[in-house]
Amino acid sequence: MRNELSGAVRGSVVQAGRIDQVVFSAPVPESFAVPRQLPAAVTDFCGRSSQVAALDALVEGASVIAVDGAGGVGKTTLAVWWAQRVQERFPGGTLFVNLRGYGPSEPLAPHVVLADFLMALGVAEGRVPGEVRAQSALFRSEVASRRVLVVLDNAGSADQVRPLLPGSAGSLALVTSRWALSDLVALDGARRVTVDVFTPDDAVRLVTQVVGEVRTEAEPEGVRELVSLCALLPLAVRVAATRVASRPFLSVADVVEEIRGEQRGLIGVDGSWQGLGGVRSVFDWSYHRLDPDHARVFRLLGLHPVPEFSTHAVAALTAQDVRATARVLEGLAEHHLVEPVARHRFRMHDLLHDYVAYRADLDETPVARNGAVTRLLGWYAAMADAADRLVYSVSARLPVKLSAVEAPGWDREKALGWLRSERAALSAAQRMAADHGMHAVVIALAVSSRHLGTGPRAWWREELEAKSRGVEAARLAGDQEAEAFLLILRGHSHRGADDEAAAEADFLSVAELAERSGDRVLRRRALAGLASLRKAQGRHDDAADYYLAMWEATRQEGNASAEAIALGNLCLVNVARGRFDDALDYAQRAWQLRSRTGDPLIIAYAEDDLALARQGLGEHETAIELWGRVVDVYSRHSGEDAHLATALEAMAVSLVATGLAERAVHGLRRAAQILTDLGDPRAELVLRRAEDLAGGGVDGSAQATDFPQVGQSGSGSDDS
Numbered sequence: 001m002r003n004e005l006s007g008a009v010r011g012s013v014v015q016a017g018r019i020d021q022v023v024f025s026a027p028v029p030e031s032f033a034v035p036r037q038l039p040a041a042v043t044d045f046c047g048r049s050s051q052v053a054a055l056d057a058l059v060e061g062a063s064v065i066a067v068d069g070a071g072g073v074g075k076t077t078l079a080v081w082w083a084q085r086v087q088e089r090f091p092g093g094t095l096f097v098n099l100r101g102y103g104p105s106e107p108l109a110p111h112v113v114l115a116d117f118l119m120a121l122g123v124a125e126g127r128v129p130g131e132v133r134a135q136s137a138l139f140r141s142e143v144a145s146r147r148v149l150v151v152l153d154n155a156g157s158a159d160q161v162r163p164l165l166p167g168s169a170g171s172l173a174l175v176t177s178r179w180a181l182s183d184l185v186a187l188d189g190a191r192r193v194t195v196d197v198f199t200p201d202d203a204v205r206l207v208t209q210v211v212g213e214v215r216t217e218a219e220p221e222g223v224r225e226l227v228s229l230c231a232l233l234p235l236a237v238r239v240a241a242t243r244v245a246s247r248p249f250l251s252v253a254d255v256v257e258e259i260r261g262e263q264r265g266l267i268g269v270d271g272s273w274q275g276l277g278g279v280r281s282v283f284d285w286s287y288h289r290l291d292p293d294h295a296r297v298f299r300l301l302g303l304h305p306v307p308e309f310s311t312h313a314v315a316a317l318t319a320q321d322v323r324a325t326a327r328v329l330e331g332l333a334e335h336h337l338v339e340p341v342a343r344h345r346f347r348m349h350d351l352l353h354d355y356v357a358y359r360a361d362l363d364e365t366p367v368a369r370n371g372a373v374t375r376l377l378g379w380y381a382a383m384a385d386a387a388d389r390l391v392y393s394v395s396a397r398l399p400v401k402l403s404a405v406e407a408p409g410w411d412r413e414k415a416l417g418w419l420r421s422e423r424a425a426l427s428a429a430q431r432m433a434a435d436h437g438m439h440a441v442v443i444a445l446a447v448s449s450r451h452l453g454t455g456p457r458a459w460w461r462e463e464l465e466a467k468s469r470g471v472e473a474a475r476l477a478g479d480q481e482a483e484a485f486l487l488i489l490r491g492h493s494h495r496g497a498d499d500e501a502a503a504e505a506d507f508l509s510v511a512e513l514a515e516r517s518g519d520r521v522l523r524r525r526a527l528a529g530l531a532s533l534r535k536a537q538g539r540h541d542d543a544a545d546y547y548l549a550m551w552e553a554t555r556q557e558g559n560a561s562a563e564a565i566a567l568g569n570l571c572l573v574n575v576a577r578g579r580f581d582d583a584l585d586y587a588q589r590a591w592q593l594r595s596r597t598g599d600p601l602i603i604a605y606a607e608d609d610l611a612l613a614r615q616g617l618g619e620h621e622t623a624i625e626l627w628g629r630v631v632d633v634y635s636r637h638s639g640e641d642a643h644l645a646t647a648l649e650a651m652a653v654s655l656v657a658t659g660l661a662e663r664a665v666h667g668l669r670r671a672a673q674i675l676t677d678l679g680d681p682r683a684e685l686v687l688r689r690a691e692d693l694a695g696g697g698v699d700g701s702a703q704a705t706d707f708p709q710v711g712q713s714g715s716g717s718d719d720s
Helices: 012-016 049-058 075-089 110-120 132-143 158-164 182-188 200-211 213-218 220-229 234-245 252-264 277-288 292-303 311-318 322-334 350-363 366-391 412-421 423-435 439-454 457-477 480-496 500-517 520-536 540-557 560-576 580-595 600-616 620-635 641-657 661-678 682-694 700-706
Strands: 064-068 094-098 149-155 172-177 191-194 308-310 339-342 345-347
Touching: 049 064, 049 075, 049 191, 064 075, 064 182, 075 094, 075 149, 075 172, 094 110, 110 132, 110 158, 110 457, 132 158, 149 158, 158 172, 158 182, 200 213, 200 220, 200 234, 213 220, 220 234, 220 252, 234 252, 234 277, 252 277, 277 292, 277 350, 292 311, 292 322, 292 350, 292 366, 308 311, 308 423, 311 322, 311 345, 311 366, 322 339, 322 345, 366 412, 366 423, 366 439, 412 423, 412 439, 423 439, 423 457, 439 457, 439 480, 457 480, 480 500, 480 520, 500 520, 520 540, 520 560, 540 560, 560 580, 560 600, 580 600, 600 620, 600 641, 620 641, 641 661, 661 682
Parallel strands: 064 172, 064 191, 094 149, 149 172
Antiparallel strands: 308 345, 339 345
């Protein structure tokens, strides 16, 4: 970034105030996105006639429908099938989320879900508030004028669901849960539809659809015994029927006898399996008929921290190549033991995930289990580190010894996309690594969590939690270098989230570590953090003192990159203090250092600072020429929108001063559009200035004084 190397930089909305306290009036309307997020419905859906009739009767009158029933009873299958059937009645879109209310990983927090929903509806990332109440209010506003269907699968509680309800007439929330969610019924008017196990006839009908009429009609009693052994639970019936279909040389009666044999050998049914001993015997029977390769992969999936995973992650877990792993996963999918959800991506029912965790504990040695977990978590850490290096290619780095992984061949955008798509898995992997004492993995995942700071404000809490786990891991490992590095990153995250006291505490902790160790680099980084905090607080004299000390430290180190950062920030704080001659001197020194890199973006940062100083000295034509180059470079680089908008704003001052009001209007309108997309509340003000200038209602010189002061376009954490 312009005058920092730490990585994630909060959008400019953070500098302007809390986003959730702002009422936006966007000058340019956002795109009207119509999401259709439902997963594919099963093709052999059957039965459930009374539940389908109940849902059909409620579709026009109810605002919330709660579908409840035991695990594996088919709630999600029913909800998705029915939602696919009626979603055309909801032209505003269909939203879907697995709330993970039951399973090995933590339930999804409402603020995480709302952030994803809002972005799916077309809300720019920067406009997404960080607090649940503000998010929920914005969500209801977004859906107020459209009919949407919101499917909230696997809910853990009414409190988890309530902020996600659309609340508008004509929209519908369809919730599934193992609990009855009585509070949702009593307080929010939800209508209950209870799903029980299959009737015997419906269970036989599903077997018939999977196995075929010839075999079921030939052995009607055997089929009825089979579904009885499955306790009429749809998940178990489907698994058993799929295995029967794959073994045409056996009669259904033979299969029934094999399952009974498994049931006779069943030991200790407890926990999630109380009352489901017969079901587990079906799973045991199906598991024992897998070939060794499929059985091993299947049970090791129980060690994955969440029930959704990529082929590459499973390859790391099982120590197989990716092609072999893909073939095994496709085979498991054919037996309905996993479900494909995207290319090279699968998931499994949480009841099956619980079962394979039990199998891994039973059938793998402690050494083998530990080896699999170590490989998996090491792979996640190494992949996240590789992605982080692409996203923040010029950022300060922490040397962490990680597993070797094959280079993924990503560009920056693909790397960022991977980090975002694996958000849940990376967070769960870091927590698992902490439980296993894998400190290097925890630390690496803490560093790579900085990408969350570029996302909606709702993600920042996750980032702070990840960095805090990293700090704790570094302390447990006695790694002061990692501890200090992460304290610096966390301090900047606190500052971006407007928690100045927490930011100062982290920066001072690093300063104390530097004092005790005599580490000059550490001291310089602590100075940079404190300087950035003082600059954000508007204490420019104090900030200048810290930056001067930082500059001296960089010269002693011979670190040209860090020196350029210190000089650039000295330019900005002196512009803010009105000391433009000093600002120009610092900007020229920074330009000399940055121009040696040959990197157009790094050079543009230096020229942006030069333009600010020249403008302060009244050299508007030179400033316009510099900003012309800067705007061109920023426009061609992703992630530079905030810098582009502030450069356009600042350049408008010089354009007005030189009589080029029309160009200034164009630039301000462009800046207003960018700020709108970023969710910056200044967007409306900038657009109003543009229109006032276009209408001739503002004198040129007066207009110039009203623009954001030069020096406000500094971009962030100043870490080096």
